[in-house]
Amino acid sequence: MAKGLELTVKEVLGRDTFQDARLVAGAEGLSRPVKWTHILETKDFDLLINGGELILTTGSGLELDSANEETYQRLINKNAAGICIEKGEYFSELSTNIIELANQHKFPIIVFENLVKFVDITQDLHTSIINQHHQKLHELSELTTEFTHLSLSHNGILKILKKLHDYFRLPALFIADDSHSYYHPPEKKELEELIRRHVKTWKKDNLQRKTLTIADRSFAICPVIGLGQVWGYLCMEIVEFSIDDFFYSVLDRASLAIAQILLRDRTIEERKLKSEDELVRNLIQGKDYNRDDIQTFxxxxxxxxxxxxxxxxxxxxxxxxxxxxxxxxxxxxxxxxxxxxxxxxxxxxxxxxxxxxxxxxxxxxxxxxxxxxxxxxxxxxxxxxxxxxxxxxxxxxxxxxxxxxxxxxxxxxxxxxxxxxxxxxxxxxxxxxxxxxGIYRLLIQLKNSGELVQYIEDYLGPLLVHDSENDSNLLYTLTVYLECGCSKKEAAEKLYIVRQTLYHRLEKIEQLLKVDYTEAGNRLALETAIKAHQFLEFPDYHNRQENI
The missing domain is CATH 3.30.70.270 (Reverse transcriptase/Diguanylate cyclase domain)
Structure with a gap:
């Protein structure tokens, strides 16, 4: 696994300047990053610490030898990386409750058994921190160059994920917004399904990096952004791995390379869609078109x-x-x-x-x-x-x-x-x-030719005039009657009227139309005219039907 950008307490303990040092508490905090060192000999240190410092002290003015937890608790609250105490006039040993407090908060306490030069320790650690920082910047630059080269190769996204996996020894995934996904190694497909269910619920305007914990598994998530929009998420499972600035810097460079691939693919797709759209519109409008495009699309x-x-x-x-x-x-x-x-x-x-x-x-x-x-x-x-x-x-x-x-x-x-x-x-x-x-195909043609209105007028005109002038619904009565196969009993039930009322309406219809609408030819003509009227006047017909 690649080392992070920052020195850790465990790495500090392995240096020559710490040969006489002994870890007495907080062993589980050895992965804490050391951003800098700070020599501290005063109790008024709250404004002097930013967090991440490894404290060097003789204990003078700090009362570290007593059972009082206050100083240690304040250092823990300030997120110090740990404390190194020189045994001597101001410090001899830790009390049990201090050890328990340090173990509880995974706060490393290191004791120098012999006299040491803090200036040598400070110079050594600061040199190491600066050198490591420059080394990681060099590695980041090389990784960025390699991501760029991979983005220009075939199947570039998968190759970038493989590079991330090889460098950090962690599973890497890219979950795209359009349901596409890539993952390495191949057996990690179940991670993609696990993460996608959560990703789908996220707002697309959230451009921040985040960590996600699902079923006791943790993931670092970095959005892949193109044209101001989230196009997907670059994800890495983090197993006993301390996420630092360097880790996220690498993910940022990888996500940028993936965004370049997506942008290039998108540009190609947009050009293709534009040509396809143009072909479809030319065919629809009867314009000239490129015959080769037919085979393409x-x-x-x-x-x-x-x-x-x-x-x-x-x-x-x-x-x-x-x-x-x-x-x-x-x-x-x-x-x-x-x-x-x-x-x-x-x-x-x-x-x-x-x-x-x-x-x-x-x-x-x-x-x-x-x-x-x-x-x-x-x-x-x-x-x-x-x-x-x-x-x-x-x-x-x-x-x-x-x-x-x-x-x-x-x-x-x-x-x-x-x-x-x-x-x-x-x-x-x-x-x-x-x-x-069915018949509507013919009605469409008649409508386009202008014959349909006249046809309706010829066969239904008197009935439509009567309904309009008297606010009646004889046309609907005739429609239902014909749909029921001229069964008066069934038509009356469907119209929710007594049969005598239906007889009266049918008689009135026959007087207005002056034809025997039960005769096969007349019936076909009337049913066609009714369909034509529905075709042309459907909204009005529908409203009147509901008001019966």
Whole structure:
């Protein structure tokens, strides 16, 4: 294991100037770091000590020979590294209660059996501390250079973790914000799962280093920061290891190198996504595009390769977000959607806008199964259950799926199909698949041609006028009656009215429409007109339905 930046009490006891020294208490505190030495011969020392000093004294003026614990307790409270006392005129031995106090607080007490020169000890330790400091700075510089070189190599993150492990002899992990993780040695995967559960609950604006204790295991955690955001956490398990400034300095340099890798990968990914987005938009809008991009973003050509276009209506959590925040969300949304599609064996090309995600999806299928929607249904349902805060909330989404096509140049037409079924799915259609929309596919075409309003007027006009002028609901009565297969008993029960009232309404309907609506042809025409009216006037129709 690599030595830390600071000298320890144990290392001090091994030096030549401490040949006549004897540790009499606080043996468990030998790992305490010694930042400096201080010769102390006065009781008024509270303002003279900063913490971490190894105290050298003859005991003059400190009353160290008595059973009074006050001086020792004050040194402990000031976080002194320990105390070295010269045996002589002012000190002879420690009382039992002082030894117990030192052991309790792991505070080393060292006794010099013979006369020593404090100036020699001070010079020796200060020289050692300064030399060790310079040595560690040199090591830190070399490590920084090596981390930089590793960051430019293939699989750089894993190589940086291996270097950390080899240097400190401690398990090293990197837990990324996007569920990716790296760890070394390989058998330490369980540590990643252990830490991730805690990391997920942390606020992403917390940029501070910290220690974490889980199930009696301790970890040093250093956030990996890029563009002012936490992209993940560099973690090292600490087992009987004193964390010092040098340790965290190494972790900081390693985390910076990892951030450089992530930033470079992110830049490459953003460029790729921009090209992909441009391809999708060009195809949707019928503009020229680079044929080579089809192979890059939509897999290879094949005789059994088919396409669908999926349009997902989305919401943005915060409309006041800055452009940088939106670019971050855009990247994460694109990566999330791409991952979901690939998990279902589909090949997506994605374009993300603030209110819409458009996906050209290619898939391999036999001729017999190309219309099967099972896999796409599972995908859409999975999208609806996404709960990624500040990225995409599936409960706020609505999806529309186009029909199947084979010619990539037909993307524009099928994008319109997906948009049309998306509107239907938000109102009256029970499906988000264009090829399962039934009669609504015809109604869409009639609406686009301008014929639909006239068709409704021709078949339902008098009934709509009557309902409007008399605040009645004869159209709804007719709708329910036809849906019940012209069963008066069932229709009356569904409308919560007596059968005589239903007879009266049906008679009035027949007078207004001047047709036998039970005749097959008339019934089909009326049911189509009713569906068309629901299609065009759904909000109003829905409200009137609830007020019956």
């Amino acid at each position: 939509l897999t290879f050509s094949s005789s059994n390769l088919y396409y669908r276009v999926i349009v997902i209506k989305t919401e943005i959590p915060n409309f006041q977000m800055g452009e940088g925040d939106w670019e971050e969300m855009k990247l994460k949304r694109s990566m999330l959607i791409r991952t979901l599609f690939k998990q279902h064996g589909l090949f997506p090309a994605v374009s993300v806008r603030k209110h819409e995600i458009a996906v050209i999806c290619s898939f391999i299928s036999t001729e017999e199964l190309k219309q099967d929607t099972t896999n796409f249904s599972k995908l859409i349902n999975r999208i609806y259950t996404i709960d990624e805060k500040n990225i995409l909330e599936g409960s706020q989404c609505q999806a529309g799926v186009s029909g199947v096509f084979k010619n990539i140049d037909d993307v524009g037409k099928h994008y319109e199909q997906a948009g049309e079924i998306l509107q239907l799915a938000a109102t009256i259609s029970p499906t988000y698949f264009y090829d399962k929309a």
